[in-house]
Amino acid sequence: MKSIEAKGLTKEFRMVQSRSGLAGAFRDLFNRQYRTIRAVDEIDLTIEPGEIVGYIGENGAGKSTTIKMLTGILEPTAGHLRVNGYDPHREREKFVRTIGVVFGQRSQLWWDIAVRESFRLLKKLYRVPDDVHECHMNRLVEVLDIGSFLDQPVRKLSLGQRMRCELAAALIHQPRLLFLDEPTIGLDVLVKENIRRFLKQINQEYGTTVLLTTHDLSDIEALCSRVVMLDKGRVIYDGGLKELSVQWGGGQRILLELEEDWPLLPLEEKTRGLSVVWTKEGERRYQVRLTGQESGVSEVLSRLVSHVTVKEIRIEESTTEDIVRRIYREGVHHA
Numbered sequence: 001m002k003s004i005e006a007k008g009l010t011k012e013f014r015m016v017q018s019r020s021g022l023a024g025a026f027r028d029l030f031n032r033q034y035r036t037i038r039a040v041d042e043i044d045l046t047i048e049p050g051e052i053v054g055y056i057g058e059n060g061a062g063k064s065t066t067i068k069m070l071t072g073i074l075e076p077t078a079g080h081l082r083v084n085g086y087d088p089h090r091e092r093e094k095f096v097r098t099i100g101v102v103f104g105q106r107s108q109l110w111w112d113i114a115v116r117e118s119f120r121l122l123k124k125l126y127r128v129p130d131d132v133h134e135c136h137m138n139r140l141v142e143v144l145d146i147g148s149f150l151d152q153p154v155r156k157l158s159l160g161q162r163m164r165c166e167l168a169a170a171l172i173h174q175p176r177l178l179f180l181d182e183p184t185i186g187l188d189v190l191v192k193e194n195i196r197r198f199l200k201q202i203n204q205e206y207g208t209t210v211l212l213t214t215h216d217l218s219d220i221e222a223l224c225s226r227v228v229m230l231d232k233g234r235v236i237y238d239g240g241l242k243e244l245s246v247q248w249g250g251g252q253r254i255l256l257e258l259e260e261d262w263p264l265l266p267l268e269e270k271t272r273g274l275s276v277v278w279t280k281e282g283e284r285r286y287q288v289r290l291t292g293q294e295s296g297v298s299e300v301l302s303r304l305v306s307h308v309t310v311k312e313i314r315i316e317e318s319t320t321e322d323i324v325r326r327i328y329r330e331g332v333h334h335a
């Protein structure tokens with residue numbers, strides 16, 4: 001059984017369109033106009049058990065709306081959806097026992113009671129048998145290192161401490177699938193690393209499937225071998241993280257500072273025939289991105305040095321962040 005199986009998954013929102021001015025507001029009272037927003041547009045997504053998949057996209061791309069459908073909070077407008085074998089919205093009661101959810105911005109713990117009490121309530125809610133709970137909980141407390149503040153109310157915890165407790169809470173019932181939305185937002189580097197290590201561990205030990213939504217691409221690099229990229233509600237890339245870099249210019253870029261300020265056109269002329277993309281970064285400063293295997297740094301430089309005086313050269317590899325930013329900007333077909 002697949003962890004997630006979505007075909008043509010679509011969500012539309014109908015919004016009231018307000019007319020301007022007092023007269024418009026008056027007309028709105030009697031004759032409302034609506035417009036439809038297609039937040040998720042016929043997505044196909046299959047995730048196998050045990051995978052850790054990054055779900056990324058710009059603000060407003062449709063990530064949260066997808067997650068809300070996958071977790072049963074929202075009902076899809078159209079499409080076929082099975083998560084852990086269930087229809088998340090229609091079979092919600094049975095379904096929620098098979099998933100865990102951590103939303104970085106929201107808490108599932110009770111603010112004023114001790115963490116330990118929150119865990120106890122969740123255990124009851126999920127009807128976890130005592131013996132299983134004891135052993136599993138001890139393991140979570142140990143690996144997440146949360147033993148020293150179990151008796152404190154959640155409101156007194158630091159963000160890093162709270163996030164570790166949120167993870168424990170999401171895993172109390174040993175779900176097969178874990179949804180994480182910005183799980184490391186606002187956390188310092190050390191806590192981030194601990195959380196990533198923990199996630200890898202539960203993935204390996206329990207075979208937990210993880211769908212991770214984040215704007216922090218270092219989370220994706222650390223955890224995911226596969227990434228699904230969304231743009232305006234549609235999947236624009238679904239594949240390996242490595243392939244993304246190879247296919248869309250994981251190559252090098254040359255950062256140049258020239259003695260004089262040149263317009264781009266004559267510089268592009270000098271490197272005509274080579275697979276490079278020029279960008280002006282500021283006064284006398286340029287970036288030359290090598291987009292094909294056939295054009296080497298030395299060839300680009302040898303074409304230039306006989307015509308322009310180069311003050312400084314730096315050669316860099318594109319990071320995943322660069323690549324993804326460019327794809328957001330230019331679209332996957334042009335990047």
Ligand SMILES: Nc1ncnc2c1ncn2[C@@H]1O[C@H](COP(=O)(O)OP(=O)(O)OP(=O)(O)O)[C@@H](O)[C@H]1O
Nearest residue numbers: 013015037039057058059060061062063064065066
């Ligand atoms: N309840 C709603 N009613 C109307 N429109 C909505 C609703 N929820 C989301 N949208 C719209 O759907 C689109 C996708 O929003 P969504 O929150 O899924 O994006 P996102 O990728 O999660 O963005 P972010 O990274 O900012 O959280 C946006 O245009 C948003 O305005």
